[in-house]
Amino acid sequence: SYVLTQPPSVSVAPGKTAKITCGGDNVGTKSVHWYQQRPGQAPILVIYYDSDRPSGIPERFSGSNSGNTATLTISRVEAGDEADYYCQVRDSSSDHRVFGGGTKLTVL
Amino acid sequence: QVHLVQSGAEVKKPGASVKVSCKVSGYTLTELSMHWVRQAPGKGLEWMGTFDPEDGEAIYPQTFQGRVTLTEDTSTESAYMDLSSLRSEDTAVYYCATGVGDSFDFWGQGTLVTVSS
Numbered sequence: 001s002y003v004l005t006q007p008p009s010v011s012v013a014p015g016k017t018a019k020i021t022c023g024g025d026n027v028g029t030k031s032v033h034w035y036q037q038r039p040g041q042a043p044i045l046v047i048y049y050d051s052d053r054p055s056g057i058p059e060r061f062s063g064s065n066s067g068n069t070a071t072l073t074i075s076r077v078e079a080g081d082e083a084d085y086y087c088q089v090r091d092s093s094s095d096h097r098v099f100g101g102g103t104k105l106t107v108l
Numbered sequence: 109q110v111h112l113v114q115s116g117a118e119v120k121k122p123g124a125s126v127k128v129s130c131k132v133s134g135y136t137l138t139e140l141s142m143h144w145v146r147q148a149p150g151k152g153l154e155w156m157g158t159f160d161p162e163d164g165e166a167i168y169p170q171t172f173q174g175r176v177t178l179t180e181d182t183s184t185e186s187a188y189m190d191l192s193s194l195r196s197e198d199t200a201v202y203y204c205a206t207g208v209g210d211s212f213d214f215w216g217q218g219t220l221v222t223v224s225s
Contacts, residue, residue: 001169001170031210031211033210033211033212035153035212037153042203042215042216042217042218043153043203043205043212043215044215045207045211045212045213048207048209048210048211048213049209049210049211054213084152086152086153088153088211088212089210090210094167095167096155096167096169097143097155097158097210098155099145099152099153099154099155100152101152102152102153
Protein backbone atom coordinates (compact mmCIF):
# COMPACT_ATOMS: atom_id res chain seq x y z
CA SER A 1 0.00 0.00 0.00
CA TYR A 2 1.03 3.58 -0.60
CA VAL A 3 3.03 5.29 2.14
CA LEU A 4 3.38 9.00 2.96
CA THR A 5 6.26 10.11 5.17
CA GLN A 6 6.27 13.31 7.26
CA PRO A 7 8.83 14.60 9.76
CA PRO A 8 7.50 14.11 13.31
CA SER A 9 8.17 17.70 14.27
CA VAL A 10 9.03 21.12 12.88
CA SER A 11 9.88 24.18 14.97
CA VAL A 12 9.78 27.79 13.82
CA ALA A 13 9.99 31.23 15.37
CA PRO A 14 7.01 33.60 15.12
CA GLY A 15 7.03 35.60 11.91
CA LYS A 16 9.24 33.10 10.10
CA THR A 17 8.30 30.54 7.45
CA ALA A 18 7.54 26.91 8.23
CA LYS A 19 7.84 24.16 5.64
CA ILE A 20 6.31 20.74 6.31
CA THR A 21 7.16 18.00 3.84
CA CYS A 22 5.24 14.92 2.78
CA GLY A 23 7.24 12.29 0.92
CA GLY A 24 5.90 9.49 -1.25
CA ASP A 25 6.79 7.54 -4.37
CA ASN A 26 5.97 9.88 -7.29
CA VAL A 27 3.64 11.83 -5.02
CA GLY A 28 3.87 14.61 -7.61
CA THR A 29 1.52 12.56 -9.81
CA LYS A 30 -1.13 12.53 -7.08
CA SER A 31 -3.28 15.26 -5.54
CA VAL A 32 -2.20 16.08 -1.99
CA HIS A 33 -4.46 17.53 0.67
CA TRP A 34 -3.35 19.04 3.99
CA TYR A 35 -5.16 19.19 7.34
CA GLN A 36 -4.53 21.15 10.51
CA GLN A 37 -5.55 19.60 13.82
CA ARG A 38 -5.42 21.44 17.11
CA PRO A 39 -5.54 19.45 20.38
CA GLY A 40 -8.97 18.06 21.14
CA GLN A 41 -10.44 19.22 17.83
CA ALA A 42 -11.39 17.59 14.55
CA PRO A 43 -9.02 18.19 11.62
CA ILE A 44 -9.73 21.02 9.22
CA LEU A 45 -8.74 21.21 5.57
CA VAL A 46 -6.16 23.92 4.89
CA ILE A 47 -4.92 22.99 1.39
CA TYR A 48 -6.57 20.80 -1.23
CA TYR A 49 -5.44 19.56 -4.62
CA ASP A 50 -1.81 20.45 -3.88
CA SER A 51 -2.18 24.22 -3.65
CA ASP A 52 -5.80 25.40 -3.39
CA ARG A 53 -7.02 27.09 -0.22
CA PRO A 54 -10.55 26.64 1.13
CA SER A 55 -12.40 29.84 1.92
CA GLY A 56 -11.47 31.15 5.33
CA ILE A 57 -7.92 29.79 5.26
CA PRO A 58 -5.35 32.61 5.37
CA GLU A 59 -3.18 33.30 2.34
CA ARG A 60 -0.20 32.55 4.58
CA PHE A 61 -0.92 28.85 3.91
CA SER A 62 0.29 27.51 0.56
CA GLY A 63 1.19 24.17 -0.96
CA SER A 64 3.30 22.65 -3.70
CA ASN A 65 3.85 19.16 -5.03
CA SER A 66 6.52 17.80 -7.34
CA GLY A 67 8.55 14.66 -7.76
CA ASN A 68 8.58 12.68 -4.55
CA THR A 69 7.77 15.53 -2.16
CA ALA A 70 4.76 17.69 -1.39
CA THR A 71 5.26 20.73 0.83
CA LEU A 72 2.97 22.79 3.04
CA THR A 73 4.37 26.28 3.56
CA ILE A 74 3.14 28.58 6.31
CA SER A 75 4.44 32.14 6.00
CA ARG A 76 4.63 34.66 8.81
CA VAL A 77 3.91 31.97 11.36
CA GLU A 78 1.72 32.89 14.31
CA ALA A 79 1.30 31.26 17.70
CA GLY A 80 -2.15 30.09 16.62
CA ASP A 81 -0.62 27.97 13.85
CA GLU A 82 0.81 25.58 16.44
CA ALA A 83 -0.91 22.28 15.67
CA ASP A 84 -0.49 18.88 14.05
CA TYR A 85 -0.50 18.82 10.26
CA TYR A 86 -1.35 15.80 8.09
CA CYS A 87 -1.01 15.21 4.37
CA GLN A 88 -3.40 12.89 2.55
CA VAL A 89 -3.78 11.39 -0.92
CA ARG A 90 -6.07 9.02 -2.79
CA ASP A 91 -4.28 5.91 -3.98
CA SER A 92 -5.80 5.59 -7.45
CA SER A 93 -4.84 1.91 -7.79
CA SER A 94 -7.08 0.93 -4.86
CA ASP A 95 -9.22 4.03 -4.32
CA HIS A 96 -8.01 3.94 -0.73
CA ARG A 97 -7.14 7.12 1.14
CA VAL A 98 -3.79 7.44 2.84
CA PHE A 99 -2.63 9.83 5.55
CA GLY A 100 0.90 10.78 6.41
CA GLY A 101 1.99 10.18 9.98
CA GLY A 102 1.57 13.83 10.92
CA THR A 103 3.93 16.67 11.85
CA LYS A 104 3.75 18.63 15.07
CA LEU A 105 4.44 22.29 14.38
CA THR A 106 5.88 24.13 17.37
CA VAL A 107 6.02 27.92 17.40
CA LEU A 108 9.02 28.90 19.53
CA GLN B 109 -22.29 23.61 3.59
CA VAL B 110 -22.32 20.08 4.97
CA HIS B 111 -22.87 19.58 8.69
CA LEU B 112 -22.01 16.23 10.30
CA VAL B 113 -23.17 15.35 13.82
CA GLN B 114 -21.97 12.12 15.41
CA SER B 115 -23.37 10.00 18.23
CA GLY B 116 -22.00 10.20 21.75
CA ALA B 117 -19.10 8.51 23.49
CA GLU B 118 -19.17 4.76 24.07
CA VAL B 119 -17.50 2.41 26.54
CA LYS B 120 -17.27 -1.21 25.44
CA LYS B 121 -15.75 -4.43 26.74
CA PRO B 122 -13.19 -6.39 24.69
CA GLY B 123 -14.89 -8.63 22.15
CA ALA B 124 -17.99 -6.45 21.89
CA SER B 125 -19.12 -4.36 18.91
CA VAL B 126 -19.79 -0.64 18.61
CA LYS B 127 -21.92 1.30 16.14
CA VAL B 128 -21.25 5.01 15.62
CA SER B 129 -23.67 7.20 13.69
CA CYS B 130 -23.11 10.35 11.64
CA LYS B 131 -26.12 12.49 10.72
CA VAL B 132 -25.85 14.67 7.62
CA SER B 133 -27.47 18.02 6.99
CA GLY B 134 -26.95 20.59 4.26
CA TYR B 135 -26.60 17.91 1.57
CA THR B 136 -28.33 14.61 1.00
CA LEU B 137 -26.42 11.46 1.84
CA THR B 138 -26.72 10.18 -1.73
CA GLU B 139 -24.69 13.17 -2.95
CA LEU B 140 -21.74 12.35 -0.71
CA SER B 141 -19.11 9.67 -0.28
CA MET B 142 -18.83 9.27 3.47
CA HIS B 143 -15.50 8.21 4.92
CA TRP B 144 -14.51 7.13 8.40
CA VAL B 145 -11.21 8.01 10.06
CA ARG B 146 -9.97 7.12 13.51
CA GLN B 147 -7.30 8.50 15.81
CA ALA B 148 -5.91 6.56 18.75
CA PRO B 149 -4.73 8.60 21.75
CA GLY B 150 -1.55 10.48 20.84
CA LYS B 151 -1.47 8.91 17.37
CA GLY B 152 -2.15 9.98 13.79
CA LEU B 153 -5.15 9.77 11.52
CA GLU B 154 -6.08 6.35 10.12
CA TRP B 155 -8.50 5.89 7.22
CA MET B 156 -11.06 3.14 7.88
CA GLY B 157 -13.02 3.04 4.65
CA THR B 158 -15.76 4.65 2.62
CA PHE B 159 -19.28 3.94 1.45
CA ASP B 160 -20.11 4.70 -2.19
CA PRO B 161 -23.75 5.72 -2.49
CA GLU B 162 -23.74 5.15 -6.26
CA ASP B 163 -23.29 1.40 -6.05
CA GLY B 164 -24.09 0.83 -2.37
CA GLU B 165 -20.71 -0.76 -1.82
CA ALA B 166 -18.07 -0.01 0.79
CA ILE B 167 -14.31 -0.35 0.50
CA TYR B 168 -12.00 -0.97 3.41
CA PRO B 169 -8.24 -1.05 3.90
CA GLN B 170 -6.76 -4.46 4.68
CA THR B 171 -6.27 -3.42 8.32
CA PHE B 172 -10.00 -3.37 8.91
CA GLN B 173 -11.25 -6.02 6.46
CA GLY B 174 -13.72 -8.32 8.17
CA ARG B 175 -14.13 -6.16 11.29
CA VAL B 176 -15.69 -2.95 10.04
CA THR B 177 -19.00 -2.46 8.25
CA LEU B 178 -20.09 0.87 6.80
CA THR B 179 -23.75 1.43 6.03
CA GLU B 180 -26.13 4.29 5.32
CA ASP B 181 -29.83 4.99 5.91
CA THR B 182 -31.12 7.57 3.48
CA SER B 183 -34.44 7.83 5.33
CA THR B 184 -32.65 9.37 8.31
CA GLU B 185 -29.71 10.88 6.36
CA SER B 186 -27.34 8.98 8.61
CA ALA B 187 -24.17 7.00 8.00
CA TYR B 188 -23.00 4.24 10.34
CA MET B 189 -19.69 2.62 11.24
CA ASP B 190 -19.88 -0.77 12.94
CA LEU B 191 -16.65 -2.18 14.41
CA SER B 192 -16.66 -5.69 15.84
CA SER B 193 -14.37 -7.84 18.00
CA LEU B 194 -13.17 -4.78 19.85
CA ARG B 195 -9.79 -4.81 21.56
CA SER B 196 -7.99 -2.24 23.69
CA GLU B 197 -6.09 -0.96 20.63
CA ASP B 198 -9.42 0.17 19.15
CA THR B 199 -9.73 2.85 21.83
CA ALA B 200 -9.80 5.98 19.70
CA VAL B 201 -11.78 8.96 18.48
CA TYR B 202 -13.75 7.98 15.40
CA TYR B 203 -14.63 10.62 12.80
CA CYS B 204 -16.92 10.67 9.80
CA ALA B 205 -15.65 12.92 7.02
CA THR B 206 -16.66 13.84 3.49
CA GLY B 207 -15.97 16.27 0.71
CA VAL B 208 -16.77 17.30 -2.83
CA GLY B 209 -13.68 15.67 -4.38
CA ASP B 210 -10.84 13.63 -2.96
CA SER B 211 -10.31 15.85 0.08
CA PHE B 212 -12.16 15.75 3.40
CA ASP B 213 -13.75 19.18 3.46
CA PHE B 214 -16.16 18.41 6.29
CA TRP B 215 -15.69 16.45 9.50
CA GLY B 216 -17.93 15.30 12.31
CA GLN B 217 -17.05 16.31 15.85
CA GLY B 218 -15.67 12.85 16.64
CA THR B 219 -16.87 10.02 18.86
CA LEU B 220 -14.65 8.60 21.60
CA VAL B 221 -14.84 4.83 21.85
CA THR B 222 -13.14 3.35 24.90
CA VAL B 223 -12.51 -0.40 25.05
CA SER B 224 -11.86 -1.56 28.57
CA SER B 225 -12.62 -4.56 30.73
